Amino acid sequence: MENDLKIIKLKNVKVAFANLEDDNPMGKSIMVIVDDPVVESKIKTWVSQNKIGKSNENPGVVNFNEYDGQKRFKFKFTDRTKVVDMAGKDALEGLDRGAVISLVAKTYEYYHKQFGSGVSQSLKTVVVMKPATNEESAMTTEYLDELKEESLQDKDEDEDKDKPETNPDDDLDEIDMSDIPF
Numbered sequence: 001m002e003n004d005l006k007i008i009k010l011k012n013v014k015v016a017f018a019n020l021e022d023d024n025p026m027g028k029s030i031m032v033i034v035d036d037p038v039v040e041s042k043i044k045t046w047v048s049q050n051k052i053g054k055s056n057e058n059p060g061v062v063n064f065n066e067y068d069g070q071k072r073f074k075f076k077f078t079d080r081t082k083v084v085d086m087a088g089k090d091a092l093e094g095l096d097r098g099a100v101i102s103l104v105a106k107t108y109e110y111y112h113k114q115f116g117s118g119v120s121q122s123l124k125t126v127v128v129m130k131p132a133t134n135e136e137s138a139m140t141t142e143y144l145d146e147l148k149e150e151s152l153q154d155k156d157e158d159e160d161k162d163k164p165e166t167n168p169d170d171d172l173d174e175i176d177m178s179d180i181p182f
Contacts, residue, residue, distance in 0.1 A: 106122065
């Protein structure tokens with residue numbers, strides 16, 4: 001599989017964006033951040049060798065998207081794309097912005113009356129090395145922990161208020177003076 005020019009394998013790339021909803025007219029896809037020159041070179045070579053693109057629109061030229069100074073590349077996601085964690089279990093939920101993944105994608109030729117012809121690509125396998133951290137969930141968890149801690153502190157303070165104040169001189173009233181030997 002390593003020598004198959006139609007296949008590209010990338011390890012430990014970060015996900016910039018994952019669109020996994022069927023209602024998107026552009027289709028499902030994963031956008032990865034291309035910040036490593038080795039990854040960039042592999043993608044350029046793969047696109048060039050396979051002449052990826054529409055046959056009438058300059059095929060073989062890589063189309064990196066740029067956003068906030070980051071290069072990104074989009075891989076198409078299909079219903080047959082397998083998304084697993086390192087244990088081989090379904091990991092689709094962990095596939096979002098910030099996830100670290102390794103992937104295998106493959107090219108294929110297409111011919112369509114309406115859309116024309118050319119070479120496209122799709123993801124075959126995605127291994128989620130480190131799942132995405134949902135920022136809202138993380139913030140909510142942090143806030144809940146903070147509230148619990150404050151609640152415990154308030155409870156301790158309330159218990160201290162409910163305790164009767166003791167004065168060390170109050171104990172002297174309970175001592176019988178006749179019990180003292182001198």
